[in-house]
Amino acid sequence: MPDAPVDRPGPLQLFLIFARIGLTSFGGGLSGWMLREFVQRRRLMSEEDFLNGLAIAQALPGVNVTNMAIWIGFKLGGRNGAIASWLGIVVPAAVVIIGISAIFTALSAFPLTHVALSGAAAAAIGLSLSMGLTAARRVPRRVFPLAVMAATFVAVAFLHWPLLWTVLGAGSLSVAMAYRES
Known part of the structure; x- marks a missing residue:
């Protein structure tokens, strides 16, 4: 039996989805989270559409993840969806980054801080590798x-x-x- 049609998210929902993605992921892993959220979990687009959008986002100037958020937002919600998605991926994370940078400056003298950052970098590399393998499987x-x-x-x-x-x-x-x- 085919899946029931899925309602497309409105601008506020797109903002909240991208804010959550932006606040709970980092580095190259963001595109992996977007794949899980929009293709696998919500089934709002096919994997092929997602990978085509990722190729476009990577070919355009600017930050790939921001380009991808704009592309997904536009595909699902038109101009308002694109704006909401862009704001969702950029603004909340920027606020958190400013706060973290202040905290990191205060804690940078402690070796554990550098260990934690190395672990975060390893996780981001793993998510990027996962995304790359997913894309490579689909290449003709x-x-x-x-x-x-x-x-x-x-x-x-x-x-x-x-x-x-x-x-x-x-x-x-x-x-x-x-x-x-x-």
């Missing part, structure tokens, strides 16, 4: 996308070509090929 195993991926890696890692021009070139080529195939 075709020659052209793999060739573009390998060429981009070689261009940036070994040839030291500028990242901006490499991504713009490879990204444009990939988009053109995907458009041609659709």
Whole structure:
């Protein structure tokens, strides 16, 4: 039996969802929490839609997570949803960061503070790896996308070509090929 249709969240609910995500996660792990919240838990979008949005968010200038929040908010609630999502992911976390920075400054002389930050960094890396593996499982195993991926890696890692021009070139080529195939 198919799932019952899910009501789309309004701007206030989007603000609260993103505020919770922004306040309970950190670093690259935010996109993993967004995947769990909007795809797996609430079923408001498909995994394919989410990963397409993540690709767009990463290709645009700015902070990937903020771009993703705006994209999800717009997809689910239009302009007001995008604004509410952006405010939800940015404002509450910014207030907390200012408070934490004041506390960290006072506690930075204690070694336990640095141990706690190392643990938080390890958790963020684990969440980012989880998100990367989820995306990698969904990538079509075709020659052209793999060739573009390998060429981009070689261009940036070994040839030291500028990242901006490499991504713009490879990204444009990939988009053109995907458009041609659709």
